[in-house]
Each structure stands twice: as structure tokens, then as C-alpha cells.
Amino acid sequence: MNRLLTLCAAIFLTCGTATRAVSAAPPNIVVILSDDQGWGDLSIHGNTNLSTPNIDSLARDGAMFDRFYVCPVCSPTRAEFMTGRYHPRGGVRNVSTGGERLDLDEKTIADTFKAAGYKTGAFGKWHNGTQFPYHPNARGFEEYYGFTSGHWGDYFDALMDHNGDLVTGKGYMADDLTDHAMQFMSASKDKPFFCYVPYNIPHSPMQVPDRFYAKFAKADLKLRDDNPGKEDLEHTRAALAMCEAIDWNVGRILKHLDDLKLADNTIVLYFSDNGPNGFRWNGGMKGKKGSVDEGGVRSPLLIRYPGKIAPGTRIPQISGAIDLLPTLADFAGVKVLSNGPLDGRSLVDVLTGKKVETDDRMIFSHWNRKVSVRTQQYRLMDGGILYDMAADPGQKTDVARQNPQIAEKLSAALAAWKAEMFPMLSKDDRPYTVGSPEHPLTQLPARDGVPHGNVKRSSGAPNCSYFVNWTSTDDRITWDVEVKTAGRYEVVVWYSCPAAEVGSEIELSLGDVKTTTRIAEPHDPPLRGKEHDRTASRGGESYVKDWKPLSLGSVNLTAGRGELTLKAVKVASKQVAEVRMVLLTRK
CATH class of the missing domain: 2.60.120.260 (Galactose-binding domain-like)
Known part of the structure; x- marks a missing residue:
């Protein structure tokens, strides 16, 4: 009996050691970013017009954020994700003609993970600079396939950039990007990898294969924008079909991780770069892409990390794109590389269930010199208009007079943010x-x-x-x-x-x-x-x-x-x- 107990104890200890060794291995990271997809463009957020089961599964198996904020347009959000810093700090002033470029002294999330021994790859829309050394291959990504501009004119057999050389893509772009991302994962499976997949859809032009569009071509959409007269149903139907095309490709990525036996040690994160690119159902929020209202800057954020994030976790605390770099680096145990203080913070304690007190955090949203500031309860707009977002998510009633101290505090914070950031948005003199x-x-x-x-x-x-x-x-x-x-x-x-x-x-x-x-x-x-x-x-x-x-x-x-x-x-x-x-x- 003693010999049997000794044997069982040895087996238990061996298994325990193996488990600890696996959990101690650096996690792979897959970040999926959609383009112009609103918070409301997912079935998990209550949109019955479409079905996104693969994206939704990340929330079922991990965490869903209720109040996650990005910028009103594309390139600023990408810069904030890349650096953990508000986009004016990195020189991102515009979405084209050079203003989209991220300053060369900024360190990126790929720089951080590459320095920590990760294989790094990006597959999709870059939108932070084309010419080297602004190109993704010079910003920490060892492998790149996609397009560096903000838009593209045709999503089938498109002109693409592969590590700085021009090539012709194969088929529908979102499928093509997924193919290359999966090839990268397969080639990197024996080392930790950081795989960034910034899709180009549902950004215009509104193009999607028949196999996705057929469902929506004549669909009677039950959920509509609060002002149906503003909604272009033709555009909405195409956008929803494109969102289902994304979901299909997310499913391919998740299955590929399973096939490679990497899913249990891979963080998969999904978000969008701004509000919806048209008036359509978005949970009753005010604003769309380009607006600093809630609907223009609230994004999905779903994250799965088996064994670390409990299935079905809901995160009510406000957070933003600036938080993703410190959060992923914290999970991986790597040092963040940055040329200045981060504006973001790690969300690991929130995601892993440790007690986190609600504080007076403020998140700022900016585009075209219009700024709003969000706290857990309020959003203050330029001009001193204050909304109680808990009681009035549609931003219908200004409550500044009823809450003068809050309005004054947030107005002062907004003015201070402008005073710090706006000088960085002066004329662009970068050749x-x-x-x-x-x-x-x-x-x-x-x-x-x-x-x-x-x-x-x-x-x-x-x-x-x-x-x-x-x-x-x-x-x-x-x-x-x-x-x-x-x-x-x-x-x-x-x-x-x-x-x-x-x-x-x-x-x-x-x-x-x-x-x-x-x-x-x-x-x-x-x-x-x-x-x-x-x-x-x-x-x-x-x-x-x-x-x-x-x-x-x-x-x-x-x-x-x-x-x-x-x-x-x-x-x-x-x-x-x-x-x-x-x-x-x-x-």
C-alpha cells in the first residue's frame, strides 16, 4: 500500500509539474481588429439582424467589456493600440496624405513582443505609414501581408504589400488575410507568437462574396437606427454581410488554433477601430464613425485566455484601446517598450477577478479637434454639455446644471487634455x-x-x-x-x-x-x-x-x-x- 501511495504521489507531482510548465509558457497572442464595425454589429450585443457565433464565443469562453472605447476614426485607434498612448503623442493627425503616420520615435506593441522573443506578424490594414521606416516591417513586425493605406478600391484579387514588395492577392481580401495569418501561426507554432489581424471590412467599398450577401440581399431588418430616415438599408445589408464574413474567418482562426493544439495557451482578442460607418442599429447610442459621442467611440472588446480569464466574465469598468498594450504585456510577463509614459493601464486584475475599486478614471476621445471625456457614469462634450450615461445612454438630456461640480471638474480635465495634446497636432512637417x-x-x-x-x-x-x-x-x-x-x-x-x-x-x-x-x-x-x-x-x-x-x-x-x-x-x-x-x- 505504501508503495502504491508513493507511486500515486509521484504521478501527481509529475502531472502537477507538467501543468505548471505549460501554464508558465509565454502565451501566444492573436489580436483581431475589424474596420468600421460598430458595437451593435454583433449578435452577442443583441443584434438579431445577423449572427456572429464565432466572435461571440470569445465572450462565452472569456470576457466581454461593456464600456470599451476607441477613437472616432481608423488610424488614431491603431496608433493608440500600437503604443498605449493617446494618438497625438505619436503624431497621428489624419487618416491619409501622411497624417496617418506614427512617429518614428514611438515604440509599438510589436517592438515590445519582438524584444521579448516573440515571432511577430501582421496581416491586413496597417494605416500608420507606408514608406520605410514607417512600414510595419520596420515597426517590429517580422512578417507583413496586407495594405498600408487607409482604404482600398477593390477587395478581390487586390494589390497587396508583402514585406515591402507589391504582389497580387488571391480571392476575397478578408479570406486572403486569414490564410496568411494561419500560415504564420503554423510556421511559428514552436515559439510564442504575436499575430495581428486587422481586417479591412466592413469599411467601404461595400463588397462581400455572394455566399455571405445572399442572406441579406432582401432581408427585412427588424432592428433599425433610431431615426430610420437616416439609414441606408442597402448599405446596412452589405455591412452586416461583411460582419458575417469576418465571423466566418474568426471561426477559421479559432479552429486553426485548435488544430495546432495552441488554443489553451493563446490569448485571442477582438475589437473594432471606431463606430459604425453608417446609421444602423447600435444599441440606441448617439453618433457613428467620426463622432466623439458614445456611438462613435464605443467598441466591442472580447478576450479569451483559457485558465486565466473565467468563461462568461463581464467587465463593467471603462477602458480603452490605450489599455491593450499594457494588458497583453502584463499577461505575457514582458516589459513594455515605450518612449514615454503610457496613457493606458493593465486590465489583468480586472480580467482575472481580483478586487478592483472603481476610481475616477477618465478616457478622452478626439477627432478633428473635437473632444469628449468619459468617466464611469458621465460623458462631457465640447461646450460643457454633460450626459449621465447610466441614466441616459442615448445622450438626450444635458445635466450640467444639475451637476455643476462634476461638469466643472470634467471641463477642466478636458481643457487640460487639449492644452497638452493639441500642440502635438500642429502642421505636419515630416517628408x-x-x-x-x-x-x-x-x-x-x-x-x-x-x-x-x-x-x-x-x-x-x-x-x-x-x-x-x-x-x-x-x-x-x-x-x-x-x-x-x-x-x-x-x-x-x-x-x-x-x-x-x-x-x-x-x-x-x-x-x-x-x-x-x-x-x-x-x-x-x-x-x-x-x-x-x-x-x-x-x-x-x-x-x-x-x-x-x-x-x-x-x-x-x-x-x-x-x-x-x-x-x-x-x-x-x-x-x-x-x-x-x-x-x-x-x-
Whole structure:
């Protein structure tokens, strides 16, 4: 009997040691970010218009946050997630034309986990800089596949960026991104990995495969915006179909973790970057994307970590995107890398059930110099309008007069935040970097250029646009650049030009360096994208084309800042060409 007890004790101790060894291993981390999905676009939040069982499962098996806040638009939220700091600190002022770039002295969440020995990969919409060293491969991500801009004009077989090189994607973009994310997980399964999957949907253009759209094409949506007259049902149906496309891909990721036997030691986190991109059901909240009202900045946050976060946990405390870096680093036991104090805080104690007293925390939401501040109970808007969010979630009644001390306190805090942050939003004087040592290819898309004379963009949204109406030798297109590495560069322009317009001579110059060529070959491809649209409106986004590369030879560039200029020295007919991009490759 004693021998049997000794044997059983040895087995127990061995099993206990093994269990402790597994739980002590650094957790893998998968962060999934949707684009323009509102808080109300999940079935777990009460929306019966759609079904999102895979995303919902993260709350069933882990935690759901009731009051989680992001920014009103895309790139600021991404910057705050990346750094744990409010976006003005990182120089993110805008969503395009360079203002979306995260300052180079900022450390990212990928820098933190890479330094701790993690494999790091990002698969999707980056939206914090295109040219190296703003590119994700230079911001801590060893593997990148996606697009670095804020919008894209066609979500099928799209032009993509793979580690700084341009490639053609395969199929529907969200599916393609998931494929690459899963490949990364498989290749990294023997080491801890940090996998970031920022999907491009349900951002416009409203494109989704038939297998998801069929359910919604003629659906009678029971839940509507509080003001149905503002809702575009065509847009809502497409958006909900796109949300179900996300859910299907989240299911693929969760199953892949199971297949790799990694699910038990992987944190999976899901959130969105701003409020919904249209008026639709959103729990009765005021505001949508672009607004600092509750509906513009409240996001889902669901997080699963088996053995650490109890299934079915509900988190009532306010929190924000600034909290995700310190929280994930705390769970993983790694040191946060940052070039300044964090604005966020770790939520590990809240998530693991340790007693946390409610405090007077304030979370600030900003866009376009409009700011609001949220406490656990109140939201104060610019102008001193105060809402009791517990009693009035739809923000219908100003209670500042009834609560003068609270209004005064929050007004002072809001003014102090503005005084600290707004100077950081002054004029952007950062040139576009050329020839960074990290990668030989520099992309200078039309988005980052400035049209002069008759030249204009193909659409109102710069992100995926190209230049049109180039008709005169007085016209020009410029890019404010800084050459980081002196040397010889191959120059290529992506263009289109119908046969009747062939023959113009164009010149690219930087300082005293010039190179010219003649447009000798016609290239007049059809526009792409409209055939995939589910709505008449594209939200200002441009259609796309398949562009032809035109070599302008090689030039020797010296290091330094200057204005890169593309102009015509001879116009053969009515228009020179349409231009999508200039590519400079260091030889």
C-alpha cells in the first residue's frame, strides 16, 4: 500500500509539474481588429439582424467589456493600440496624405513582443505609414501581408504589400488575410507568437462574396437606427454581410488554433477601430464613425485566455484601446517598450477577478479637434454639455446644471487634455522617406503626392486614388521627400494612357537630378471594382486599374530633403497620362 501511495504521489507531482510548465509558457497572442464595425454589429450585443457565433464565443469562453472605447476614426485607434498612448503623442493627425503616420520615435506593441522573443506578424490594414521606416516591417513586425493605406478600391484579387514588395492577392481580401495569418501561426507554432489581424471590412467599398450577401440581399431588418430616415438599408445589408464574413474567418482562426493544439495557451482578442460607418442599429447610442459621442467611440472588446480569464466574465469598468498594450504585456510577463509614459493601464486584475475599486478614471476621445471625456457614469462634450450615461445612454438630456461640480471638474480635465495634446497636432512637417536601409523599394503613391495646375485625384478619398487630368506642361505632381541613403535608384512610374494620347515626354526631377522618357506604349485598362459593389455609393473611394510600369532609367540621388517633381516637357495630345505611383528602387 505504501508503495502504491508513493507511486500515486509521484504521478501527481509529475502531472502537477507538467501543468505548471505549460501554464508558465509565454502565451501566444492573436489580436483581431475589424474596420468600421460598430458595437451593435454583433449578435452577442443583441443584434438579431445577423449572427456572429464565432466572435461571440470569445465572450462565452472569456470576457466581454461593456464600456470599451476607441477613437472616432481608423488610424488614431491603431496608433493608440500600437503604443498605449493617446494618438497625438505619436503624431497621428489624419487618416491619409501622411497624417496617418506614427512617429518614428514611438515604440509599438510589436517592438515590445519582438524584444521579448516573440515571432511577430501582421496581416491586413496597417494605416500608420507606408514608406520605410514607417512600414510595419520596420515597426517590429517580422512578417507583413496586407495594405498600408487607409482604404482600398477593390477587395478581390487586390494589390497587396508583402514585406515591402507589391504582389497580387488571391480571392476575397478578408479570406486572403486569414490564410496568411494561419500560415504564420503554423510556421511559428514552436515559439510564442504575436499575430495581428486587422481586417479591412466592413469599411467601404461595400463588397462581400455572394455566399455571405445572399442572406441579406432582401432581408427585412427588424432592428433599425433610431431615426430610420437616416439609414441606408442597402448599405446596412452589405455591412452586416461583411460582419458575417469576418465571423466566418474568426471561426477559421479559432479552429486553426485548435488544430495546432495552441488554443489553451493563446490569448485571442477582438475589437473594432471606431463606430459604425453608417446609421444602423447600435444599441440606441448617439453618433457613428467620426463622432466623439458614445456611438462613435464605443467598441466591442472580447478576450479569451483559457485558465486565466473565467468563461462568461463581464467587465463593467471603462477602458480603452490605450489599455491593450499594457494588458497583453502584463499577461505575457514582458516589459513594455515605450518612449514615454503610457496613457493606458493593465486590465489583468480586472480580467482575472481580483478586487478592483472603481476610481475616477477618465478616457478622452478626439477627432478633428473635437473632444469628449468619459468617466464611469458621465460623458462631457465640447461646450460643457454633460450626459449621465447610466441614466441616459442615448445622450438626450444635458445635466450640467444639475451637476455643476462634476461638469466643472470634467471641463477642466478636458481643457487640460487639449492644452497638452493639441500642440502635438500642429502642421505636419515630416517628408516621405526614400531609400531607407530597411528595404530597397520605396513606394510613392498618388495618395502622398500633391497635384498642381489641372491635375486632380480620381476620387475624393486620397487613399487609393490616382492622378487624372494631366493636360499641360505647366501641370506637375510633387512629393515632399527625404532621401535617407545616397546612391543609384531605378525610377518607374505606374501609368495608363489610351492609344490616342501616346507620345508625351515626361520628366522626373529631384533638385538638379533629372530623368526623362517618352510614353511610347498605350495602356488603357478598364476600371475595376464596380462589379463587386453591393451599394451605389463607394464612400468617396476610387475604383482601381491594372497599371503599366514605365521605366525612366536610373539616377544618382544624394541624401537630403527635396521636392520630387513629375511633369511633362511635351504634351502629345489632350492628356499626358494617368498616374498611380512612382517607385524608386535603390540599386
